[in-house]
Amino acid sequence: MYNRISPFLISILCIGIAVLYIPMLVLIGYSFNASPLVSVWGGFSTSWYTQLIHNDQILDAAWLSLRIGVFVSTGALILGTLAAIALVRFKLFRGRLLLTGMVNAPLVMPEIVTGITQLLLFISMLQLFGWPHRGITTIVIAHIAFCTAYVTITVQSRLHSADRSLEEAAMDLGAGPVRAFIDTTLPAIAPALASSWLLSFTLSLDDLVISSFVSGPGASTLPMVIFSKVKLGVSPDVNALASLIICLVGICVLMAGYLMRRTERRRVHDAQLAQH
Amino acid sequence: MKSARDTAADWLKSRAKWLIILPPLLYLVVFFLIPFAFALVISLADTAVRVPPFTDILSISPDWHIHLTLNLGNFKYLFTDEVYGLSYFYSIKTAFFSTVICLALGYPMAYAISRTSKTTQSILLLIVILPFWTSFLLRVYALEGIIRETGLLNTALLWLGIIDHPLQIMRTTFAVYIGIVYSYLPFMVLPLFATLEKLDHSLLEAAGDLGSPPWRAFLDVTLPLSMPGIIAGSMLVFIPAIGEFVIPTLLGGPNNLMIGRVLWDEFFGNRDWPVASAVAIAFLVLLVGPIAIYQHYSTKQLNS
Numbered sequence: 001m002y003n004r005i006s007p008f009l010i011s012i013l014c015i016g017i018a019v020l021y022i023p024m025l026v027l028i029g030y031s032f033n034a035s036p037l038v039s040v041w042g043g044f045s046t047s048w049y050t051q052l053i054h055n056d057q058i059l060d061a062a063w064l065s066l067r068i069g070v071f072v073s074t075g076a077l078i079l080g081t082l083a084a085i086a087l088v089r090f091k092l093f094r095g096r097l098l099l100t101g102m103v104n105a106p107l108v109m110p111e112i113v114t115g116i117t118q119l120l121l122f123i124s125m126l127q128l129f130g131w132p133h134r135g136i137t138t139i140v141i142a143h144i145a146f147c148t149a150y151v152t153i154t155v156q157s158r159l160h161s162a163d164r165s166l167e168e169a170a171m172d173l174g175a176g177p178v179r180a181f182i183d184t185t186l187p188a189i190a191p192a193l194a195s196s197w198l199l200s201f202t203l204s205l206d207d208l209v210i211s212s213f214v215s216g217p218g219a220s221t222l223p224m225v226i227f228s229k230v231k232l233g234v235s236p237d238v239n240a241l242a243s244l245i246i247c248l249v250g251i252c253v254l255m256a257g258y259l260m261r262r263t264e265r266r267r268v269h270d271a272q273l274a275q276h
Numbered sequence: 277m278k279s280a281r282d283t284a285a286d287w288l289k290s291r292a293k294w295l296i297i298l299p300p301l302l303y304l305v306v307f308f309l310i311p312f313a314f315a316l317v318i319s320l321a322d323t324a325v326r327v328p329p330f331t332d333i334l335s336i337s338p339d340w341h342i343h344l345t346l347n348l349g350n351f352k353y354l355f356t357d358e359v360y361g362l363s364y365f366y367s368i369k370t371a372f373f374s375t376v377i378c379l380a381l382g383y384p385m386a387y388a389i390s391r392t393s394k395t396t397q398s399i400l401l402l403i404v405i406l407p408f409w410t411s412f413l414l415r416v417y418a419l420e421g422i423i424r425e426t427g428l429l430n431t432a433l434l435w436l437g438i439i440d441h442p443l444q445i446m447r448t449t450f451a452v453y454i455g456i457v458y459s460y461l462p463f464m465v466l467p468l469f470a471t472l473e474k475l476d477h478s479l480l481e482a483a484g485d486l487g488s489p490p491w492r493a494f495l496d497v498t499l500p501l502s503m504p505g506i507i508a509g510s511m512l513v514f515i516p517a518i519g520e521f522v523i524p525t526l527l528g529g530p531n532n533l534m535i536g537r538v539l540w541d542e543f544f545g546n547r548d549w550p551v552a553s554a555v556a557i558a559f560l561v562l563l564v565g566p567i568a569i570y571q572h573y574s575t576k577q578l579n580s
Contacts, residue, residue, distance in 0.1 A: 110563070112519050
């Protein structure tokens with residue numbers, strides 16, 4: 001009797017999912033509207049997409065954001081994985097509490113506060129050391145800080161559940177701890193590494209507030225350009241751009257999820273075969 | 277002879293482990309923690325017409341005396357100008373009601389997902405998480421297409437004959453609520469699902485056997501046991517919602533003065549960095565309570 005789901009629950013679930021998806025679907029619909037007036041349906045057209053290809057401001061901003069995203073997600077992956085290893089494998093060390101706080105705080109700190117404080121730091125550093133100049137460098141540094149936190153949380157939970165017996169077996173067979181880790185545990189946490197790289201990439205690509213604070217003249221990321229256009233109201237070329245981004249990210253995430261599940265299943269399967 | 281395990285333990289005990297600990301620790305301390313110290317220092321400075329636009333706190337006079345000039349005026353200013361008090365109050369109010377709506381919508385969703393089969397669960401969770409991966413800014417923008425005067429909602433309601441002139445939703449407080457609920461709903465559903473999934477159903481059956489009607493069993497068993505999820509989810513919505521900038525700027529009207537917008541204007545509009553720093557520090561003090569509650573319950577959930 002308790003295992004049946006009531007129609008009430010099902011309808012709330014459907015409403016919730018509809019709330020999440022309808023705005024995006026409508027946006028994609030509008031992006032194919034031939035009429036520049038967003039309220040009138042003027043027939044099907046892909047003209048906003050062709051206009052997009054010729055918009056240098058948007059293309060430059062997109063290229064800048066992609067480059068920043070690659071630097072950020074790679075940097076955050078390295079730092080976050082190290083932090084996760086430290087927190088899971090070293091039970092006691094001086095600074096453990098500090099590190100725990102440092103990987104949790106960015107997750108709950110409002111972006112606007114992080115952005116302001118980081119800008120103040122960069123300006124003071126520039127005065128004292130003559131580095132870093134505001135622009136792509138400061139954006140990358142600032143993004144790595146909050147993305148590291150997300151990577152650590154993701155990798156940490158995977159590392160907790162990873163089986164250590166293989167690693168110990170490798171060490172009993174004479175492998176050094178680093179070698180043993182790379183050969184046994186690293187493949188096991190690889191899906192988590194891949195998904196946290198992807199997560200950092202999308203978080204960096206999407207960030208508006210922190211970038212706006214720490215960026216300098218001449219470095220406008222894609223969200224900054226979109227935001228300045230959107231503030232003026234709905235515009236058809238942003239509809240096209242937004243639809244492109246939403247579809248690309250959706251496809252990438254679904255594909256990555258599928259691939260990770262497949263490799264994970266194969267790995268578990270292989271491990272089971274090896275045990276028999 | 278030492279086992280390989282002991283040798284490894286020795287190796288780990290040696291300094292090499294600091295090669296793993298120090299890079300992330302130092303990075304986050306320098307680029308996340310120390311900035312707050314700078315903000316605190318600058319909030320005690322005075323505005324000045326120069327680059328950067330604030331006075332030095334420490335100065336050394338020609339005869340090598342060190343002068344420390346602290347200016348508490350910025351914090352006093354926060355209390356005298358009622359814009360700040362109002363915007364703090366308004367932000368908390370908006371975040372609170374948005375969180376309540378999120379909970380009212382998210383709890384039944386999480387509950388329904390937790391009662392489905394494992395395969396359906398993973399598909400439904402993916403559907404809920406997917407919007408979190410797509411751009412936050414673009415999703416808020418997409419919402420405008422629904423709720424603006426000529427948007428889908430008004431067109432549909434007019435066509436159905438429910439209303440005879442378009443509803444003004446854009447640039448109202450209601451639009452801000454819709455925006456926050458829409459953007460943060462996944463943050464509410466996920467922690468709730470995590471606790472509800474672990475729920476021991478035999479407890480519910482026991483309550484049923486002892487004569488509790490389902491609603492009573494829900495209130496006595498399910499609700500108390502899912503409290504950690506309720507609190508974690510609520511904090512995950514409440515904390516970022518207080519500091520929200522994009523939603524009140526794009527969807528709200530001039531009355532929706534949330535603290536994020538005040539900070540932004542103080543910084544970019546008035547270029548008053550010391551006051552902006554003071555606003556940020558005061559905001560941070562305000563957040564310590566909710567963040568502590570969140571940490572407490574999320575670590576509890578992790579350990580269980």
